[in-house]
Amino acid sequence: DSRAADRRVDSVCPYCGVGCQLTYQVKDDAILAVEGRDGPSNRNRLCVKGRFGFDYPRHAARLTMPLIRKPGVAKALDPDFDPANPSSHFREASWDEALELAAKGLVDLKTTHGPAALAGFGSAKCTNEEAWLFQKLVRTGFGSNHVDHCTRLCHASSVAALMECIGSGAVTASFLQALEADVVVLIGCNPAVNHPVAATFFKQAAKQGTRIVILDPRGQALDAYAHRSLRFTPGGDVALLNAMLNVIVTEDLVDHDYVDAHTEGFAALAEHVRELTPEVMAPSCGVDPQAIREVARLYATAERAMIFWGMGISQHVHGTDNARCLISLALACGHTGRPGTGLHPLRGQNNVQGASDAGLIPMVLPDYQPVGDAQLRAAFEELWNTPLDETPGLTVVEIMDAIRDGVIRGMYILGENPAMSDPDLEHARAALGQLEHLVVQDLFVTETAQFADVVLPASAWPEKDGTVTNTNRQVQLGRQAVPLPGQARPDWWIIQEIARRFGLGWDYAHPREVFAEMKHGMVSLDHITWERLEREGSVTYPCPADDAPGWDVVFGDAFPTASGKARFSPTVPLPPDEPIDGDYPTVLTTGRQLEHWHTGAMTRRARVLDDLEPEAVASLAPGELRRLKLVPGEPVTIVTRRGRITLRTRVDPGMTEGMVFVPFCYAEAAANLLTNPALDPYGKIPEFKYAACRLSPG
Numbered sequence: 022d023s024r025a026a027d028r029r030v031d032s033v034c035p036y037c038g039v040g041c042q043l044t045y046q047v048k049d050d051a052i053l054a055v056e057g058r059d060g061p062s063n064r065n066r067l068c069v070k071g072r073f074g075f076d077y078p079r080h081a082a083r084l085t086m087p088l089i090r091k092p093g094v095a096k097a098l099d100p101d102f103d104p105a106n107p108s109s110h111f112r113e114a115s116w117d118e119a120l121e122l123a124a125k126g127l128v129d130l131k132t133t134h135g136p137a138a139l140a141g142f143g144s145a146k147c148t149n150e151e152a153w154l155f156q157k158l159v160r161t162g163f164g165s166n167h168v169d170h171c172t173r174l175c176h177a178s179s180v181a182a183l184m185e186c187i188g189s190g191a192v193t194a195s196f197l198q199a200l201e202a203d204v205v206v207l208i209g210c211n212p213a214v215n216h217p218v219a220a221t222f223f224k225q226a227a228k229q230g231t232r233i234v235i236l237d238p239r240g241q242a243l244d245a246y247a248h249r250s251l252r253f254t255p256g257g258d259v260a261l262l263n264a265m266l267n268v269i270v271t272e273d274l275v276d277h278d279y280v281d282a283h284t285e286g287f288a289a290l291a292e293h294v295r296e297l298t299p300e301v302m303a304p305s306c307g308v309d310p311q312a313i314r315e316v317a318r319l320y321a322t323a324e325r326a327m328i329f330w331g332m333g334i335s336q337h338v339h340g341t342d343n344a345r346c347l348i349s350l351a352l353a354c355g356h357t358g359r360p361g362t363g364l365h366p367l368r369g370q371n372n373v374q375g376a377s378d379a380g381l382i383p384m385v386l387p388d389y390q391p392v393g394d395a396q397l398r399a400a401f402e403e404l405w406n407t408p409l410d411e412t413p414g415l416t417v418v419e420i421m422d423a424i425r426d427g428v429i430r431g432m433y434i435l436g437e438n439p440a441m442s443d444p445d446l447e448h449a450r451a452a453l454g455q456l457e458h459l460v461v462q463d464l465f466v467t468e469t470a471q472f473a474d475v476v477l478p479a480s481a482w483p484e485k486d487g488t489v490t491n492t493n494r495q496v497q498l499g500r501q502a503v504p505l506p507g508q509a510r511p512d513w514w515i516i517q518e519i520a521r522r523f524g525l526g527w528d529y530a531h532p533r534e535v536f537a538e539m540k541h542g543m544v545s546l547d548h549i550t551w552e553r554l555e556r557e558g559s560v561t562y563p564c565p566a567d568d569a570p571g572w573d574v575v576f577g578d579a580f581p582t583a584s585g586k587a588r589f590s591p592t593v594p595l596p597p598d599e600p601i602d603g604d605y606p607t608v609l610t611t612g613r614q615l616e617h618w619h620t621g622a623m624t625r626r627a628r629v630l631d632d633l634e635p636e637a638v639a640s641l642a643p644g645e646l647r648r649l650k651l652v653p654g655e656p657v658t659i660v661t662r663r664g665r666i667t668l669r670t671r672v673d674p675g676m677t678e679g680m681v682f683v684p685f686c687y688a689e690a691a692a693n694l695l696t697n698p699a700l701d702p703y704g705k706i707p708e709f710k711y712a713a714c715r716l717s718p719g
């Protein structure tokens with residue numbers, strides 16, 4: 022009964038990058054209900070996860086004591102392990118004992134094998150302050166740059182392309198600018214499922230007259246609001262986008278004034294796409310040439326147009342090329358830097374933007390300063406009073422390979438679940454089992470924590486103070502609403518205790534002190550203070566003054582590149598890493614469901630959400646089900662070159678025949694047992710969106 026609440030605490034949703042502001046209704050230190058608040062990205066709206074996914078912190082399996090692995094227990098996933106009764110594998114320990122053991126194992130490996138033997142995975146669920154502290158610990162305590170997080174599995178390729186072409190990895194305009202746009206292109210994203218409140222703004226825009234263009238291999242709910250909706254062949258995106266560029270160049274729909282004033286490299290791009298006509302590209306992308314022409318003309322001739330994309334673009338071996346094409350489209354047509362224009366990779370986790378900004382990335386320091394740049398590195402060496410490694414570290418999937426090769430021997434994993442989220446799980450799980458020392462800090466004994474030597478009980482989002490940065494570059498303040506259960510501790514405190522055992526003299530008393538330090542290393546936080554966030558709740562970066570709002574749209578005058586101009590980057594359409602063939606004739610693609618979040622550690626422990634979607638399902642087109650002689654609900658087995666799973670079928674008229682979609686949140690039918698670990702060469706992101714598979718009934 023929400024009317025019985027004895028206090029109300031304003032905070033931010035812990036799930037997706039939309040960053041909805043919400044209010045917890047609390048009674049007797051328990052959350053009774055959640056309501057939407059008038060935040061800049063949600064205007065009182067919430068989706069089903071934000072509204073009902075709040076009770077996971079009180080789940081019976083919640084970690085409330087540090088755990089230490091019992092001697093002789095194998096480091097492997099045990100199907101009979103019960104996270105609510107971990108005593109079969111772990112014993113409870115005091116904080117002193119657990120911290121000593123956790124740190125000693127890491128310190129000993131560093132002493133014996135050097136800094137390169139250790140690595141850390143942070144999380145895009147970390148607050149900005151936790152992310153800052155975690156990467157600082159790896160860089161100044163472990164002594165290497167082997168620190169990464171799940172942005173590697175999400176938008177690393179988008180960021181690689183954006184950094185290369187426009188000098189900044191963040192969005193150029195918030196999704197609210199869709200309301201000002203004449204045309205909005207949604208490609209490789211499914212906002213009604215993955216960014217549901219952002220989707221409500223797209224619907225609102227459509228009702229106001231904005232023409233929505235949806236480009237995707239799979240149909241989706243927003244098709245009902247679309248002016249045009251084109252399905253392309255999985256993996257055919259670079260071909261489709263080059264064909265659109267060809268139309269814009271050959272029909273001279275280019276904004277020459279903009280191109281001359283703000284870009285370089287256009288002549289080479291124009292030359293490159295001249296032969297890539299819609300007719301030439303149609304066999305690769307599967308779209309009618311006339312439809313390609315119409316969509317290209319619609320985008321190019323709009324007064325104001327935006328492009329939004331998701332992991333359907335980024336999670337390919339050609340993910341960076343996909344994003345380069347989208348940037349080229351926007352630059353060629355002058356669709357950046359003004360209201361109603363821009364490039365917007367819809368960010369996944371609630372703090373993937375902030376955790377990346379704060380330096381949870383192996384090749385860059387905070388604010389994307391390359392670790393190899395001596396001058397930029399010197400600024401952080403002075404701030405942290407210690408020399409830093411100049412060698413870029415390994416990425417998420419590379420770290421797993423380095424474990425198998427005996428190079429990485431010890432890890433500290435905070436809030437990540439690579440035993441569920443990495444591609445080719447058999448390989449990833451074997452690597453985790455091979456680690457000589459693994460420390461996992463989390464809310465539950467996750468699949469990854471089952472491999473740990475020490476498990477440290479962490480803080481859930483409603484139990485901590487901290488800042489978080491959403492897909493719109495809005496820095497927002499989350500506030501503690503309820504106390505920590507049992508012996509669980511704030512994450513910043515745990516990281517600090519590990520750091521102290523590495524001999525680092527840290528003495529932070531509250532996240533606001535960490536935020537104050539971050540401001541010395543991150544110009545992106547200029548004019549944003551903890552006090553201002555307490556007062557205003559949200560401030561967009563970059564922000565020009567202490568009393569000014571931040572910029573919703575950026576790069577109207579110049580881009581943050583050496584020349585101030587953006588660069589075109591031509592691309593060549595290439596096939597997927599593992600094309601379908603006679604043995605594996607069906608395309609497997611993976612993603613999220615509306616009700617569940619990533620590996621399901623939180624949402625599968627939220628009662629309402631789990632009731633809504635309790636079981637793994639494979640979505641198939643009606644014709645595909647008929648071909649398999651299955652009725653919806655009957656099981657199907659999916660086999661790839663790496664593994665097999667069996668799960669129930671669900672009919673989805675939006676699916677294309679020859680494809681199957683599997684969500685990756687179900688441990689009992691883990692989609693990533695099947696996925697291909699092949700990496701995009703620039704962003705180092707795996708090809709989650711395309712693997713060749715074989716389907717059979719039962």
Ligand code: SF4
Binds near residue numbers: 034063216
């Ligand atoms: Fe939370 Fe995203 Fe849903 Fe908003 S749209 S309530 S941020 S999951």
